[in-house]
Amino acid sequence: MKKLITLVHTEWLKIKGLGLVYLALIMGLLIPFTGFLFQVYDPRFLTSEDLPYSVFEEAITGNFKAFCMFLLLLYIVIAANRVAQVDHKNNGWQLMETQPISKFQLYFSKYLIVLILTFICIISYLGFTILFSFLDYYINPHEVKLLTFDIIWVLKTFLRLCVAVMGIAALQLCVSVVFPGFIWAFLIGILGLIVNTFSLVQRITLPYCPYNSLYILCKTPNIKSLNHFITYSEYLSLFWAIVFLIIGYFWYRGKGFKTAFLNSKKQIAFSSAFIIITAGIFFILQKPKPYVSKGSEVVIQGTIDTDLKIDSVKIFSKDFHKKMGSAAIKNGTFLWETKQQIPFDQYSLEFGTKKIDFMMGSGDHFKIEIHCNASNIDYFLTSNRSAEQEYKNKEDGFGYEFSYAIKQQKHNDDPKKFYELAQADWKKNIDKLSHYTDTENNALSDEYLTYRKQLLAIQYLNEISNYRKMTSWDDSKFAAPKVFLDELNSRVTNPTALLNKNDDYLQYKLDQMLTDKERLSNPDSILFVKLNALPNNINKDRLLTKHLVKSMELESDSTSRNQLFAREFKLLNNTDYKKLAAFKLEQLNISQKGALFPDLKFLDAQGKAHLLSEYRGKYVIIDLWATWCGPCKQIRPVFDTRSHQYRYYDNIQFISISLDESQSKWQNYLKTKPSKIPQFWLSDANEFMNRYKIQSIPRFIIIDPAGKIFNLNSPFPDEDNFIEILDKLKKY
Known part of the structure; x- marks a missing residue:
């Protein structure tokens, strides 16, 4: 050890005049300093509704990717080359023959x-x-x-980064030893940077490329999202470090490839064994970790940091919003456990007006760190189903070329080219899905992987159906190749429970019930006849509900819609689907133009009650907003301007309705930001928003003089369409 310390000191003295320490400091400084300058001259827009955050943690993770994948990698390339060049220039390989120390210690x-x-x-x-x-x-x-300042978080992040660069450092030193000239080793390092950029753009992990360990690391810059802070990218880095240390050392000792690895039968045998063992270890290391159930119970635990009055969290199924259980929040923590059999499905964790969607089944454990306020939510979730949690929001979209061809209808007259593109795109996407892993190299569970492959097949089948609708159902030349069609259909022969409930799949099943000839006549009526003839079961109820809702949406008046509903509703047996169909009918009827709008009761800033009916005889332009909504506050001055522009038209009235939970917060805001438009506060805002399925604000609604809906989702006041609508309503 003393000799190694002496050698390290000696090597340090040899590079003392190369300026590598100063360069390291400068490379580490560049991104923080640049980001600071941007913040000084163009500060990040923040509002009081934003979630509180640590400035240190935000800055470190925010610049993490740019630093690691580019500047840090570039510095390793330069540093390794410069260290190796000292020996190349001073004939260090020859000098080491005279040293009474281990050649490995010299290289190490x-x-x-x-x-x-x-x-x-x-x-x-x-x-x-x-x-x-x-x-x-x-x-x-x-x-x-x-x-x-979380010192433990910073130290873990530092340690994680240090381990992640060990493999690249070993590789770059090895390359720099192999190539005496600076340029070749530098170009290889730059090639690694290009590979990482390619991975970043294409979102493809390349574990066989040592440089790619930095890309894998940067997929999750915050260790709070990881089950373990030392994970797959670091293990890969350690593996490559050992491999290239061995290769570099033997090359350094042998002063060339042949003398290092092929000089004798013994060396050849050793080299062959090394390649086989290395390949075997790499195969095991990069093999995705399968999903592992943690027993039979389900455990959801976590912490919640909020200024809201929330006393419990509730777990609901995504289907029909059925309550699965709840857990009390004590001192900012909660714990929910059950040994009840939970079918693998989509669920949501709900607290106040916020929710987190996740995949769950029996044997799953979750740990969630939640930060939220009235307007925003941020959370870190770790689980034995981490791959599903990461993938659940991804869309199995088509590739760029195929998507572009669909959007531009490029091959409507060339079915051969269309189907060639579709088949190539299908193979590429199914391969990408089959090899998907998360940051920690966890694979999707077999059940979920099967579902996503089936869903992907449905998307292609539906697109083929759309293509036939745009071209021809009669002409066989526009039909998909039988082999391709059979492959897609075979994927969905045995649909998973998740697929059976999917909207795209239900539409596919409805399309399959019609012949090409029937599609050209009256497909909606024919489908109802065929659906009614099916045996009574849950699948019939799903299909019938799907087609009934779609058909009701196409009806322009409530009378025809109600007649259609009455005729088909009695054929539904499942209670949940009955409720769903009835709810959709109510939503369509109350939301359509001409439907009676409720006579809302709200309070003004002084606490006096008012009714919406006070404005009967006028078109009422309603601005739904809240003090916690940044976009709402940005558009309010435009809404005020429009009100001023139409102030002389007696049949048009602008009003603003706050959906804030806190009346006092709304009142305090109006004291600092007064408006000439009548301002009101709606106490039962949640009930109103749920009834009309209003999921985001700002929202602008126009009510006609009779108190009926004129436009339930009006254009924004800064859009030309908004002015066009009001110009048609004004009365001179």
């Missing part, structure tokens, strides 16, 4: 120097990021910015 000391320089660069990035975040906190102060 050079590797340690590269690592030390790289760690200095990482420390520089973390240190300068913390410094500039501190300065920004005082230069651009805001109530949501916090100076909370």
Whole structure:
């Protein structure tokens, strides 16, 4: 060990005049300093409704990808090359023959120097990021910015980064030893940077490329989203570090490829064994970790940091919103456990007006860290189903070329080209899905993978159906190749429970019930006849509900819609689907133009009650907003301007209705931001929004003089369509 320490000191003295330490500090400084300058001259727009956040944690993770994948990688390439060039220029290979020390220690000391320089660069990035975040906190102060400093989080992030670069450092030193000239080793390093950029753009993981460990690392910059802070990218890095340390050392000792690996039968045998063992270890290491159930019970535990009055969390099924259970929140923590058999499906964790969707089944454990206020939510979720949680919101979309061809209808006259594109795109997407893993190399469970493959097949089948509708159902030349069609259909022969409930699948099943000839006549009526002839079961109810709702949406008046509903509703047997169909009918009837709008009761800023009917005889332009809604406050001045423009038209009245939970917060806001438009507060806002399925604000509604809906989802006041509508309504 003493000799190794002496060698490291000696190597450090050899590179002392190369400026590598200064370069490490500069490379670590660049991104934090650039980000700080942007913040000084163009501060990030923040509102009091934003979630409080640690300025240090936000800055470190925010710039993590740019630093690691580009500047840090570039620095390792430069540092390794410069360290190796010292020996190349001073004939160090010859000199080591005269040294009374281990050649491995000589080589390993050079590797340690590269690592030390790289760690200095990482420390520089973390240190300068913390410094500039501190300065920004005082230069651009805001109530949501916090100076909370989690030293354990920082140390874990630093350690994770240090381990993740060890493989690349070993590879780059090895390459720099192999190639005496600076340029070739540098170009190989740049090639690694290009590979990482390719992975970033294409979202493809390439574990066989040592440089790609940094891309894998950067997929999840915050360790709070990981089950373990040292994970797949770090294990890959350690593997490549050992491999390239061995290769580099033998090359360094042998002064060439042949003398290092092929000089004797013994060396050839050793080299062959090394390749086989390395390949075997790599195969095991990169093999995705299968989903593992943690017993039979389900455990959901977590913490919640909020200023809202929330006393419990509730778990609901995504289907029909059925309550599965609840857990009390005590001192900001909650725990829900059940040994009840939970079918694998989509569920939601709900608290107040917020919710988190997730996949769950028996044997699953979840840990959730939640931060929320009235307008925003942020959370970190770890689980034995982490792959499903990461993938659940992804759409199995078509590739760019096929999507472009569909959008532009490029091949409506060339079915051969269309189906060639479709088949190539299908194979590419199914392969990508089959090899999908999350950041920690966890694979999707077999059940979920089967479902997503089936759903992908449905999307292609539905697109083929759309293509036939746009071209021809009669002409066989527009039909899909039998082999391709059979492959897609075979995927959905045995649909999973999840697929059976999917809207795209239900539409596919409805399409399958019609012949090409029937599609050309009266398909909706024919479908009802065929659906009614099916045996009574849950699948019939799903299909009938899907087609009934779609048909009701196409009806332009409530009388015809109600007649259709009355005729088909009695054929439904499942209670849940009966309720769903009835609810959809109510939504369509109350939301259509001409439907009676409720006579809302609201309060003004002084607490006096008012009714919407006070404005009968006028077109009422309603602005639904809240003080916590940033976009609402941005559009309010435009709404005020429009009100001023139409102030002389007696049949048009602008009003503003707040959906805030807190009446006092709304009143205080009006004291600082007064408006000439009548301002009201709706106490039962949630009930109103749920009834009309209003899921986002700002929302603008126009009510006619008789108190009926004129437009339930009007254009925004800064759009030309808004002015066009009001110009048609005004009375001179």
